[in-house]
Amino acid sequence: MTSSVLICDDSNMARKQVVRSLPPHWQVRVQTAKNGIEALEIMRNQAVDVLFLDLTMPELDGLGVLQKIKEEGINCSVFVISADVQPAMQARVLELGATAFLRKPVEADVLMDELQVHGFL
Amino acid sequence: MTAFNLNEDQQDCLQELINVAMGQASDQLARYLNTFVHLKVPSIEQVSTTSLSNSLNQEQQSVAVVSQGFLGYEGIRGEALLVYQHKDSDCIGNILGYEPDELSVEEQLIDLSSILTTTFLNVFAQQIDNQMSYNAPRLLSRGQDALAVYLQQLSFNCDMALKVKITYQVTDYSFNCDMILLIPESAITHIKAVIDRILADY
Numbered sequence: 001m002t003s004s005v006l007i008c009d010d011s012n013m014a015r016k017q018v019v020r021s022l023p024p025h026w027q028v029r030v031q032t033a034k035n036g037i038e039a040l041e042i043m044r045n046q047a048v049d050v051l052f053l054d055l056t057m058p059e060l061d062g063l064g065v066l067q068k069i070k071e072e073g074i075n076c077s078v079f080v081i082s083a084d085v086q087p088a089m090q091a092r093v094l095e096l097g098a099t100a101f102l103r104k105p106v107e108a109d110v111l112m113d114e115l116q117v118h119g120f121l
Numbered sequence: 122m123t124a125f126n127l128n129e130d131q132q133d134c135l136q137e138l139i140n141v142a143m144g145q146a147s148d149q150l151a152r153y154l155n156t157f158v159h160l161k162v163p164s165i166e167q168v169s170t171t172s173l174s175n176s177l178n179q180e181q182q183s184v185a186v187v188s189q190g191f192l193g194y195e196g197i198r199g200e201a202l203l204v205y206q207h208k209d210s211d212c213i214g215n216i217l218g219y220e221p222d223e224l225s226v227e228e229q230l231i232d233l234s235s236i237l238t239t240t241f242l243n244v245f246a247q248q249i250d251n252q253m254s255y256n257a258p259r260l261l262s263r264g265q266d267a268l269a270v271y272l273q274q275l276s277f278n279c280d281m282a283l284k285v286k287i288t289y290q291v292t293d294y295s296f297n298c299d300m301i302l303l304i305p306e307s308a309i310t311h312i313k314a315v316i317d318r319i320l321a322d323y
Contacts, residue, residue, distance in 0.1 A: 083145075084148075086148045088151065
């Protein structure tokens with residue numbers, strides 16, 4: 001079964017980095033968004049299984065996206081990928097409903113482990 | 122303004138490298154102070170060193186600045202300035218939990234600056250497969266002229282520099298400090314080469 005994946009980060013390089021860290025055997029359809037507003041638009045119109053979400057972004061940041069997902073009852077697993085690795089920030093995103101917190105730049109084996117733990121592989 | 126004609130991809134790459142380093146530096150600061158550090162998107166711009174000393178001077182006459190030079194392989198070098206407001210530098214003892222007279226304000230500022238600078242630069246260097254060495258941090262005297270003179274005398278004495286400004290906000294204590302990295306014109310081409318190497322991998 002093919003999973004629908006959305007990568008949301010304002011940095012082009014960071015988006016590419018996530019794409020190339022995805023497990024090669026994972027069947028996915030990948031879409032990208034440059035900010036939180038774009039990501040929410042996509043998620044309102046179609047089912048997304050996994051969202052890889054940056055935190056520091058213009059327009060609408062990652063915390064804002066998590067809040068909206070909660071408010072609007074969007075069904076999606078969110079893996080936050082952030083450079084802001086402070087324990088308080090990690091706790092905050094998990095509290096807001098994120099499935100996992102990964103530090104930037106994400107490494108392929110770490111990403112694979114997390115996806116496995118949460119039943120996507 | 123595009124800094125030294127970095128193209129869009131180069132600017133994006135540099136910004137990402139800085140974000141990751143900034144994140145780890147703020148994490149160190151947060152653990153050290155046992156609090157949360159609020160981060161903003163860092164700014165990257167091209168400045169003339171004269172305009173820089175003017176802008177630092179205009180901000181306030183009573184600013185405290187700790188300066189530390191860094192040097193890596195492949196011609197990468199620069200100066201990291203930690204800029205504190207007068208009101209913040211005076212309350213720093215409380216924030217760090219020192220007893221009065223345990224350590225001078227100067228020593229405390231230097232301690233805090235070293236944590237931020239070395240963490241930031243080590244993480245930055247790691248990402249570009251480099252390694253940094255540092256000069257001893259120096260607290261610049263607070264007079265306006267002293268700062269201007271110092272900037273003019275920086276080891277890399279140059280007219281233009283790439284300026285990266287990162288603001289660390291400790292909201293619990295309403296304490297802010299700015300980290301300003303100055304990368305001289307001559308080192309920019311080397312940074313560009315490194316960035317291009319990273320981008321070629323994508």
